[in-house]
Amino acid sequence: MHSPKENTSKRLKDVEISVPIVYGTIAFYLGRRASESQSHKWTVYVRGAKNEDLGPVIKRVIFQLHPSFNNPTRVVESPPFELSECGWGEFEFAISLFFQPDVCDKQLDLYHHLKLYPEDESGLQSTKKPVVIESYDEIVFPDPSESFFARVQTHPAVIVPQMPTSSSENINEKKKGDTKDHQLSQWFMNFSEADELLKLAEAQQQVQAHMHKLKRQLCLMDGLRQISRPSSTDE
Structure with a gap:
């Protein structure tokens, strides 16, 4: 569990906001289209635990690829925070999260290993079933700013304490959610x-x-x- 330090002038004391996230990779074997230098197509991403929109919390994400890629430092400025590439080798990503100005002024660095081949090496690779590796984490923001709290108190991706002024109407609004449909969602793990x-x-x-x-x-x-x-x- 990560707790980036938050730095704003107007803060809510003794309050914590928690944001569950999932980061990982999905790799598809290209089969007959595979070449020596491009055997798999993969996607690396940071998403909400239930694929919610993380835009109200995260401003941009930087993915650091292997140096063999052209322009290995990739910046994604808006959700969905992901990128896709083709390659043949496994390597470790550095994933840097940068938050909205009223959330936190410190970046959070994560690391994830790209896996292309299934654990069971005895079987043939399938072009239909990808290799999915995901990690679950929760980012905790202590003493959040009033503006941050007000913006996300009904957002489905964010866990906020129920304040005395919260109304049942706002709580019901949160149930509607802001979950995004995604073409890879059938492969996402359930956290x-x-x-x-x-x-x-x-x-x-x-x-x-x-x-x-x-x-x-x-x-x-x-x-x-x-x-x-x-x-x-x-x-």
């Missing part, structure tokens, strides 16, 4: 807070099970050492 908590719980259970296993192994080793140790007898 939610409940899913993330479930993953954390499963990871904790796995760690605990592994610790118990190690303890049993240590106890067994100690027992074997006790058995194999020669007993001392009085002469």
Whole structure:
């Protein structure tokens, strides 16, 4: 979870605004159209967790490609914050987020590894099913500006606390949302807070099970050492 420092004159104390985001890549194998230098077409992007418009929060995104690309520093000034290219190799992106002036004056740098080939290397690559790698994160803005809060308090991509002045009408307006249709949306992964908590719980259970296993192994080793140790007898 990232917390960029916000710097404005009029701020709401003890208030936090959270913006769930997803960043990742989708790579399609070109099949018969593939060449030695262009085997895949891929798209790298930053999106809302449910593909909402991030324009009210993010001003622009800079994608840093591999130096072998022409003009490897790509700037996207408006949503959707994405770009597509063709290539043959995997590499790591640097993704820099720049926020609206009343949101934050510091950029946020993310990193993502482009993956072209599926985990199962035994099967043939498919031109119909892409390789999708995505990461979920939440950007937290403490003590937000009044203008930022007012602009996003009903926006579906933003988690804001319910203030005493909020009306039920505004809350209902948020349900309408500003979700964008996208040609790749069928491949996007579904992220939610409940899913993330479930993953954390499963990871904790796995760690605990592994610790118990190690303890049993240590106890067994100690027992074997006790058995194999020669007993001392009085002469």
